[in-house]
Amino acid sequence: MQYHADTEQLLTRITVNPTVMLGKPTIRGTRLTVEHILKATVRGPGRKHNGVLLLRLEDATGDEKAEVMRRILLSFSEQIEGKFCVFQNGRLRIR
Numbered sequence: 001m002q003y004h005a006d007t008e009q010l011l012t013r014i015t016v017n018p019t020v021m022l023g024k025p026t027i028r029g030t031r032l033t034v035e036h037i038l039k040a041t042v043r044g045p046g047r048k049h050n051g052v053l054l055l056r057l058e059d060a061t062g063d064e065k066a067e068v069m070r071r072i073l074l075s076f077s078e079q080i081e082g083k084f085c086v087f088q089n090g091r092l093r094i095r
Helices: 005-011 034-043 064-082
Strands: 052-056 082-087 091-095
Touching: 005 034, 064 082, 064 091
Parallel strands: 052 082
Antiparallel strands: 082 091
């Protein structure tokens, strides 16, 4: 998996606002949820995914989640390609 320089910029655009889309993470300034984008990317017709990263950070803010995702992508990009990964309790499990 290639990590593009603009990925870091994109990750800073994820935000959580309790008054927008029931508090789900969205793209800053829109009502487009991250969940919607992931579903379209992973499940879209004729689409293959390069891996799935599930962050279980119930008490974290949207910005904190984005920072965790950025660090995982920087540190583990080659290991997580094509895998299902779960980050929980400070640990990354790769399957």
